[in-house]
Amino acid sequence: MMKIRNLSQDLNVSAIGFGAMGLSEFYGEADDHSSLTLLHKLIDHGVTFIDTADFYGRGHNERLIGHFLASLNHTTRNEIRVATKCGIDRSPAAAYERSINNEPDYIIRCCNESLSRLGLECLDLFYLHRIDPSTPIEESMECLSQLVKEGKVKNIGLCEVSASTLRRAHAVHPVSVVQTEYSLWTRDIEREILPTIKELEIGLVPYSPLGRGFLTGRYLNNSDFSDSDFRKNNERFQQQSIDHNLQLLNVLKPIAEKHEATTGQIALAWLLTQYEKLVPIPGTKHVKYLSENANAAKIILDSSEVEILNHTKQNFEVKGNRYSEEGMKGVNA
Secondary structure (H helix, E strand, C coil): CCCEEEEECCEEEECCCEECHHHCCCECCCCHHHHHHHHHHHHHCCCCEEECCCCHHHHHHHHHHHHHHHCCCHHHHCCCEEEEEECEEECCCCCCCEEECCCHHHHHHHHHHHHHHHCCCCECEEEECCCCCCCCHHHHHHHHHHHHHCCCECCEEEECCCHHHHHHHHHHCCCCEEEEECECCECHHHCCHHHHHHHHCCEEEEECCCHHHHHHCCCCCHHHCCCCEHHHHCHHHCHHHHHHHHHHHHHHHHHHHHCCCCHHHHHHHHHHCCCCCECCCCCCCCHHHHHHHHHHHHCCCCHHHHHHHHCHHHHCCCCCCCCCCCCCCCCCC
């Protein structure tokens, strides 16, 4: 049985969620038939939390999830919780160029479009995907609060938000969930953001909890990535960075062997020890790895193992930025 965690008062989800972005782009070619098959396997593994965004495939990902939801019977459909996002306004001409938009009119339009693509009347969780400092967060939160009052949104979330902006937002309307990159090789939030989240008792959803696949040990060569895979040109996946960052895998391997698990499963199990209201959302295109990720929730690390992994940030510095300058727009704003 999959364990259940409470992200907010009315948002109870599987301890391991699913990040659907890769089913549309950024991680090689997409195939809708295979993606739908994979999504149906979520049910077999008790994964009830799906994360998408209007940004992923310019609406394609939401339409895909909507198609999946429409195929479910009423009972199963009621078990699934869907989170989506708005706030990254993507250029129709350029592959990666984007601007950040938190204006109320834009939020309302995006919410309505997401509801339509997903085939829903109400979003379980609606995030601002990135924060635009030129729009006061108070204005954006007032708009999101109105969407809650109208019954279009149940829970409000913020992504890659700074601690100070989170406090300002939470003072306008309760922020149910924060989503941010967090894993054994991206631990920036532990300085200010994670303590603030815990203080305010807000749920936390780490994306890229497996270090974009690196922590699984399956990607040891830059040549493993196709030209359509954004990791091909990402700093952390250049060969010299990979060779340096192998030190982190070397810490994971003996713990994985002890538990007869993979290094990726240990990385997820470690995350689950960091906060009781935390639900990671690893993504994959393969049923085998979906099963592997879901089963990570069964692994119980002892205190000495958690301490070893906690101290990796003191003993080892990850090489390479996690995003390009374009990708860092709106991060920690």
